[in-house]
Amino acid sequence: MVGESMRRVTCRCHCAVCGRHFTGLEAFDLHRAGEYRERRSCVSPFDELRLASATEAGYCAISGEHADGKPLTLDPVTVWVSSRQIGLEQRARFAALTLGSTL
Ligand SMILES: [Zn+2]
Numbered sequence: 001m002v003g004e005s006m007r008r009v010t011c012r013c014h015c016a017v018c019g020r021h022f023t024g025l026e027a028f029d030l031h032r033a034g035e036y037r038e039r040r041s042c043v044s045p046f047d048e049l050r051l052a053s054a055t056e057a058g059y060c061a062i063s064g065e066h067a068d069g070k071p072l073t074l075d076p077v078t079v080w081v082s083s084r085q086i087g088l089e090q091r092a093r094f095a096a097l098t099l100g101s102t103l
């Protein structure tokens, strides 16, 4: 049995500008900088601490790339997730709370 226990991470929010892959709108929004939609630009997830790599072996079926008229599934790709969504931020907050309560 291969892959049964592994969660397959797919790109659900594809950035047409930089071609990066995200698990959802929240993560996508984090890599967009700037106030106005037209002026917004992409930030490298490596420079954005609120983004974490969900997997480096993800799939993307919404890149818009085609081969012989057939939509291509890109694989493997790095799919980014909001670190809040995977609990990193929550854990940090919890640690801070715990620390505070002992004072
Ligand atoms: Zn982008």
Ligand SMILES: [Zn+2]
Pocket (backbone or CB within 6 Å): 011, 012, 013, 014, 015, 019, 020, 021, 022, 060, 061, 062, 063
């Ligand atoms: Zn994608």
